Amino acid sequence: MTANLLAIVILSRGRCGLSRCTTYYLVAIAVSDFLVIITAGILNRIGRIYFQDSVLSTTLACALSNVLVFAIRDVSVWLTVAFTIDRFVVICCQSLKTRYCTGKTALLVIGLVSALICVRNAPFYFSYQPLYILDGVSCVLTVRHILAASRARRKFRGTESHGDQEMVNRKRSIVLLFAISLSFLLLWATFIGHFLYVQITGEGYLTSLNFNDPDYIFQETANMLQLFSSCNNVFIYAVAQHKFREELKKVMMCPFTMVTV
Template sequence: MFLRTFKEIFYPILAIIGVPANLMGILVLSRRNCGLSICTTRYLLAMATADLLVIVIVVILTIINEYYFPVSFLYITPVCSVKTVLMGATTECSVWFTIMFSFDRFVAIRFQKLKTKYCTGKTANVVLATTSILFLLKNIPFYFKEEPIFRYKNVLWGCQTKVSSFTDPIWVGFQWFDKVVTPLLPFGLILLINALTVRHIIITSRVRKVLKAQRLDGNNSDPEMESRRKSMILLFTISGTFILLWTVNVVQFVYVQIIGLFSISDSAYTLQAVGGTMLNLNCCTNTFIYVVTLSQFREEMYSMLTYPLKAILQRLSGLRKCSQ
């Protein structure tokens, strides 16, 4: 009861904050005045869009709708099945766009020669489009995993998992593949990418300190390292938040699905509920990260928020002058 009450309060607040936050992030990034490269901007735009879709489809149309609107057209079986597919696709895109962004920044920091070919807007478009299509196709089988709960006036209502999916070797194998793809594989990849990035940064910093100490002109400024520093702060903040908020979900999968502990106890439900809450929370944090880490993003957002007020004041000033 406590968890249900908590979720009934938490998820509406998450929606109220998450939708405008992601919309603001999309609008600000779309103006391309944040001092970011084209490829970085497109990855961040894709992440904000995927996060917004997760908030709308998973949080609003599924969780909140279940609590406050238990009877609606969303529970018609075909609609419910399509929603299941979109829930999986948007969540996985949100996760894997973060991985693609982390890999793009790793290439930009680690491989200077490859950077000019890989870290481009065209490559980002191809990567993002391919990722979206693949995960949409991957989740289509879940449409056929659902079956109606009852029929009313020749309309099929509700969605429940087919009993055969728990014993059919094909379905069992596919569900394991689904869990490995998200969250195990991306969680491991983002840890690996960040570890390699940190290792390269440490080595590069030592070399540059030695070279700077040998310089005779007394100039201690290092524009390249300053540029890398800003990129690294953004990368590590986003990926670090991702790791933090997805850890419980990964632990829950390992303990329940792999080790088999807590499989029939209240602990499994609690762990699953907390993990789900934290991974959904991850879908409204990025805009706040941009505000904290990117000064030009803050300035652009402030300009957008104050523009209507400035326009009204200018209009009133103009009318006052005309009346005089």
């Protein structure tokens, strides 16, 4: 939670050397990831396991929390996809770049994605009944374009791109794109594997909290890794973006600076 809040604050300041379009996407992803941790991690998982007799176990709260988990998780997923598409257009479609990769378009895409997913998941609220009653893009194509464009640029310049800011930006795009996309795919792989296992075997999802059951351990491990994909983006930014690291240091030192002043 703290890491995502720091990412939201740092990216919102707009001092990381990123375009307004990229900043909007990354802030939106960080916000959705933060909400995933709140709804899926704290309310749904921790609350449901450790406070079984609380209001969180009522049909109303259970249905509402599940719908929020599904909706916010889907928003996080599709915003990541939208950001990948935006990076593809920036790198591979120069004629479309000036019209599509703008702050206004980014806000429009973020709003449409969020609204459509909320509308899609809203009907699930009415699908729950009480269990008991008590008292009543692929990124390969993008990378190929980056490498081909980089080779062409080196030939045109006749140098090895030392001091070429455009080449530096391309390398940063590769690192950021690979890091976010691969971590997303790897952390979702177990969840997809469990989903296919349930569909093929017809065993269904386990609702009883049997911590010694291997199927339950597999199910919850898949859920844990899938939710973890919404927690690690801030660390990816810290590794991939030098200016983000610099802004992070400034934010972390701010309380001490205020005291010394």
